[in-house]
Amino acid sequence: MSRTTTLPRRLQPMLATLTDAPFDDVGWVFEDKYDGFRMIAKIEGGKVTLYSRNGKIISHSYVEVAKALEGTKGDAVIDGELVALDKDGTSHFQLLQNALRHQATLRYCAFDLMFKDGQDLRGLPLLQRKTQLKAILPRHKLIVFSAHRKTHGTKFFKEVERRGLEGIMAKRGDSIYQSGARTDNWLKIKTSKRQEVVIVGFTAPRRTRPFFGALALALREGNGWRYIGHVGTGFSYQALEELHAKLIKLKASKSPFRSKVKDEAVTTWVRPSLVAEVKFTEWTSKGEMRHPVYLGLRTDKRAKDVVLEHETPHSR
Incomplete structure (x- = not known):
C-alpha cells in the first residue's frame, strides 16, 4: 500500500x-x-x-x-x-x-x-x-x-x-x-536505447494472443501527445492479463493525437496515465521506435512528465 x-x-x-x-x-x-x-x-x-x-x-x-x-x-x-x-x-x-x-x-x-x-x-x-x-x-x-x-x-x-x-x-x-x-x-x-513511454491505447488481439495485440505509445510534447509507435513484444501471459485489466478501466472515447496513426480501426483508446518502459534499436525518420520491446510499468513517474530523452554530447 x-x-x-x-x-x-x-x-x-x-x-x-x-x-x-x-x-x-x-x-x-x-x-x-x-x-x-x-x-x-x-x-x-x-x-x-x-x-x-x-x-x-x-x-x-x-x-x-x-x-x-x-x-x-x-x-x-x-x-x-x-x-x-x-x-x-x-x-x-x-x-x-x-x-x-x-x-x-x-x-x-x-x-x-x-x-x-x-x-x-x-x-x-x-x-x-x-x-x-x-x-x-x-x-x-x-x-x-x-x-x-x-x-x-x-x-x-x-x-x-x-x-x-x-x-x-x-x-x-x-x-x-x-x-x-x-x-x-x-x-x-x-548500452542500449531505453525510453519511458505513455500508453494511450491498445489494439485488438490477433491469432492466439489473448487480451490485446499491441500498445499504442506516446510522449508528452507541449500541451499534447506525440505518437511514437506500437509495442507488441515483451509480454508474458500474466503481463497481458494484468495490463488489459488496468487499460479497460481507462477507456477513452477518442484518440489523443491530432492526426491519424497506425491501426486506428482496431484500437481502443485509453486515458494517458500509465507509464511504461521499453527498449528499442533506434528512432526512425518518422520519429517512431524501431523494434520496441516492453519491459514493464513504471509507477515512479507521472505521465505528463514523460518526454523525449535526448542524448547530450559530453564536453570532454
Whole structure:
C-alpha cells in the first residue's frame, strides 16, 4: 500500500542527464547504472520512511528493506535504487514488477547521502558524501553500498556492455547534491536505447494472443501527445492479463493525437496515465521506435512528465 505525499524540495532526488558515449576523466567517478527504481530512504529516530521518485510513501510495500535500514547509524536521508536480482546477481527491471507478488531477491543499492544527524551534506563533494555513507550503512544482505571506479569510464562501460547490463553512471567527484535538479554533473550512459513511454491505447488481439495485440505509445510534447509507435513484444501471459485489466478501466472515447496513426480501426483508446518502459534499436525518420520491446510499468513517474530523452554530447 502506498500514498502520495509532497516531498520537500530538499528531499527530492538529483537527476542525471543522458549522454552519448563513455569517457575517461581523472575528475570523474563511474558507478553501475542499476536497472530498478529510485528510492529515497529517510531514517529518523530509528523509524524508516521509503519514498519513490514521485513522492509516494512505499515503506509498507518493502517492509524488509525498511527494517534492514533501521540498522543505519544515526539519522540520515539516503539516495539509492531498489533492484531485483536474477540467479546470477544481475538486476532486471522486469523482475521488480513481480516483486510484490512473488519471491524476489531485493537489494537497496545506496549511492549518496543527503543528510546525516540533522546536518545538510548536500554542499559537500560527492566523494566525501560517499565516504560518510559507507560508514553508516548497516551490514545487512539487503543493503548494498554502490562502489565506484575513478577515471576509466571507457573500460568500465565495455565490461558492463559485455555482461549485458543497462549501462553506467558518470559523476563528477567534486559535485554537490542538487535536490530536484537535472544536472550534467551526473551523466547516464546506456548500452542500449531505453525510453519511458505513455500508453494511450491498445489494439485488438490477433491469432492466439489473448487480451490485446499491441500498445499504442506516446510522449508528452507541449500541451499534447506525440505518437511514437506500437509495442507488441515483451509480454508474458500474466503481463497481458494484468495490463488489459488496468487499460479497460481507462477507456477513452477518442484518440489523443491530432492526426491519424497506425491501426486506428482496431484500437481502443485509453486515458494517458500509465507509464511504461521499453527498449528499442533506434528512432526512425518518422520519429517512431524501431523494434520496441516492453519491459514493464513504471509507477515512479507521472505521465505528463514523460518526454523525449535526448542524448547530450559530453564536453570532454
